[in-house]
Amino acid sequence: MLWLFFFLVTAIHAELCQPDAENAFKVRLSIRTALGDKAYAWDTNEEYLFRAMVAFSMRKVPNRETTEISHVLLCNVTQRVSFWFVVTDPSKNHTIPAVEVQSAIRMNRDRINNAFFLNDQTLEFLKIPSTLAPPTDPSVPVWIIIFGVIFCIVVVAIALLILSGIQQRRRKNEGPSEVGDAEDKCENTITIENGIRCDPLDTKGGCVNDAFMTEEERLTPL
């Protein structure tokens, strides 16, 4: 009698959990891709952990706090490491609707991933789309900050150059007949000294001091 009952229970379980059964989900793991050399082997203990995580996720749903690990059924485990699972209700006759399972998994996806050292791409629940993390948007976009800094620097530099240019011109206009300071005038490339051009110091041998020259024809080359 006991054997018959046991046989019946496994038969019902087998019916509940089948590929493409109602409310069943396929899971696919890519452990070697994720962990490389540190990959662990997928055995019944790992399956137990998975069932525990699914049960844990279901217990977070209101009205389903009594879900046990035994209510989670796995089947069709392949070498790929993929399998199907269903969650049954306490009577073990029906499966919990897919919508509830889906929302429960989605809410706890992070913790399930972490339990296996995997992420959304390497632990896939087919038919349960993962919520992608939005990129963190700072309140002020970074580029505007840098733009503002460089903009201010350039504007300040332009203003300084313009102002110093105006000052120089004003100084030049105020003293056109004075014998100007030779050094000062010679730094400015646009520079005259009493009608005689003054080249920069480093290309020619200095500036002509007009005090020693009276007539242009008598100018001797330096």
Next chain:
Amino acid sequence: MEKARPLWSNPLQFVFACISYAVGLGNVWRFPYLCQMYGGGSFLVPYVIMLLVEGMPLLYLELAVGQRMRQGSIGAWRTISPYLSGVGVASVVVSFFLSMYYNVINAWSFWYLFHSFQDPLPWSVCPLNANRTGYDEECEKASSTQYFWYRKTLNISPSIQESGGVQWEPALCLLLAWLLVYLCILRGTESTGKVVYFTASLPYCVLIIYLVRGLTLHGATNGLKYMFTPKIEQLANPRTWINAATQIFFSLGLGFGSLIAFASYNEPSNNCQKHAIIVSLINSSTSIFASIVTFSIYGFKATFNYESCLQKVILLLINSFDLEDGSVTADNLEQVKSYLASTYPSEYSAIAPQIHNCSLESELNTAVQGTGLAFIVYTEAIKNMEVSQLWSVLYFFMLLMLGVGSMLGNTAAILTPLTDSKFISSLLPREAISGLVCLINCAIGMVFTLESGNYWFDIFNDYGATLSLLLIVLVEAISVCYVYGLRRFERELQAMTGRALSWYWKILWAVVSPLLMVGLFIFYLSDYILAGTLQYQAWDASQGQLVTRDYPPYALAVIGLLVAASTMCVPLVALGTFVLRRLKRGDTAPVS
């Protein structure tokens, strides 16, 4: 009180200014493309020949004219012959068109530079769609780098007819780019001379860093092997030679008047022959150097994409047949595929359409040039490097330096004739003239920040300068040799610099280069005429790729205007001068 002409503080500033102007974005994004399309290593043969026969002589000619005449382009050509000042005017007009659209590239470089300070780089990930279950559709169809360029940077419209509004982000960057250029040209040669130390040397620093990084990337040798394998049969293709000549010509920036402007600030005794040779050699070697860097980056990107493609196929196979994860690798992929095809034929044929044939050659074959190379291909490679923010900042900083260096030359070409003109310089100080030119250019440049701005940019880029420059330089060479007189010019050069002009230059100036120019001019003219209707590449957001469309009539009219505005200056001004002189005929002496 006469104002002395400003001079470069030392000859090195002049050389650096010429290098900074000539070495521009074209060296980075046009030469590698040409090298790839026209025979790889064997493209260097026509390139070097054209450099010796066309590039160096014409560069020397322009520098000599500028140094001898000591004026900007308009004044210089007016001195040669009053009827030829139209050549100078045409140069200024072409430079004006160029500066209008060229600074937009600097604006884009700024945009990408500012966005490089984020983790992760914004062009490395697609944004999410509305309900956060997947990525944005346009981004999925194209790639994240293309999406960032076409959608986030340009916000491009599907065709040139739909202009959309001015995008405030690129507009701000354009404003900043013009302010930066204004800052550099504000004080004339005094400020430009110092800035060119940086704009000429910093790109080389970055290129060297990138060379070291590029050569150590995984898969770089694939790209280099692909590029340098010579395809000798391309030498028989006339387009190879024409493209080599065109590349040398445009790369040196002849005909814009910038070189004349720079040389006019020289000491009369400056040895411009040596400088011409130095500048042209440095320009060409920079092109080759940049293409080595570009091809190692290409190789890296192609290898990365090839390996991603293989991974996708492997994933598809192990998911469909529930094979063990890690059992299928790139090495045994082919065997596994044939095994599966024979063992499970029905399932295999079901997924067969999704199995791409990954090929490294087809990845390497994607030859790109222009803004596509700089802002899409390079960013795609950069996002896969480690510490990608650093590489991104370095790269866009280099692009910025190259672009600003060329802009300095362009604005010098416009400003020098303006400040030489006594009428204008008596009205306004040079700071105001520079400011006005920058303001006008910036205002017009806002057209390129519209949603359809990139299409207008392409119009200006392809048609604004090409035909006009060929004509200008042709007229320049002919006028110096035959109107002014080659012997007279030679005598004056010798008196000025103290060096005799060798027969090599004389033959090239008088015969070879003009013939080459005529040949190129005829070729381009016939190309445009035979092409019939002109077409452009438009971005189709629904497909996530470029499609070809025809230009509408008003765009064709703009193209015609662009070409006519500059080329017609030469005959129109000559005609105008002739008419004016006839009117003044009275008691004036006849024209020499």
